[in-house]
Amino acid sequence: MIPEWNAEGLLPPINELNPVDLNRSPYETDLVQLIQRFSTSAERCLILRGYLAHRAELHLMGMDTGFQWLNGSFSENIELIEHRPPGDVDVVTFTHRGDDFFDALTEEQIRLLGDTEWIKERFKVDFYVQSLQDDPEILVSMSAYWYSMWSHRRSRQWKGFLKLDLAPHQDADALALLEARQQELAHEQE
Numbered sequence: 751m752i753p754e755w756n757a758e759g760l761l762p763p764i765n766e767l768n769p770v771d772l773n774r775s776p777y778e779t780d781l782v783q784l785i786q787r788f789s790t791s792a793e794r795c796l797i798l799r800g801y802l803a804h805r806a807e808l809h810l811m812g813m814d815t816g817f818q819w820l821n822g823s824f825s826e827n828i829e830l831i832e833h834r835p836p837g838d839v840d841v842v843t844f845t846h847r848g849d850d851f852f853d854a855l856t857e858e859q860i861r862l863l864g865d866t867e868w869i870k871e872r873f874k875v876d877f878y879v880q881s882l883q884d885d886p887e888i889l890v891s892m893s894a895y896w897y898s899m900w901s902h903r904r905s906r907q908w909k910g911f912l913k914l915d916l917a918p919h920q921d922a923d924a925l926a927l928l929e930a931r932q933q934e935l936a937h938e939q940e
Contacts, residue, residue, distance in 0.1 A: 759827035761910035775910030793835035848883030
């Protein structure tokens with residue numbers, strides 16, 4: 751479940767009523783909840799559409815097991831905090847695919863995983879990938895890196911972020927929900 755914004759306009763990093771509870775960041779959620787919670791503006795809907803399109807590309811290449819961490823200004827009430835819409839969503843994909851998978855990728859598939867500027871421009875996703883088959887010390891080190899990077903804003907405020915399953919079982923429902931929400935927003939602006 752995605753918690754409400756705290757007084758600072760952020761997802762709380764922990765359950766403030768029970769700070770030692772396991773219900774803490776990264777908050778496990780699903781695509782439908784993500785769309786319901788964050789499709790609040792035309793800009794956010796465009797980012798969500800790009801995110802879903804990029805996920806679809808990952809699924810087409812066979813990267814469909816694992817999970818994703820989502821963060822950045824997208825997971826903040828940035829409209830309140832900085833009086834602007836988010837520009838993209840930050841995503842780290844933790845995949846069960848290993849070296850054999852990565853070594854067999856085509857040039858276009860490599861671009862979908864590693865050309866961060868192109869991915870950001872085309873999909874509005876600031877994208878990174880981490881194999882869950884890496885050496886355990888590397889995996890722990892990289893997980894600690896991402897957690898420490900994402901658990902704070904640049905202003906050093908603590909904040910939370912989200913975790914979503916990478917499997918495609920909800921993607922079609924999420925896209926349909928997003929399209930309906932975009933139509934609602936368009937009618938509201940008329």
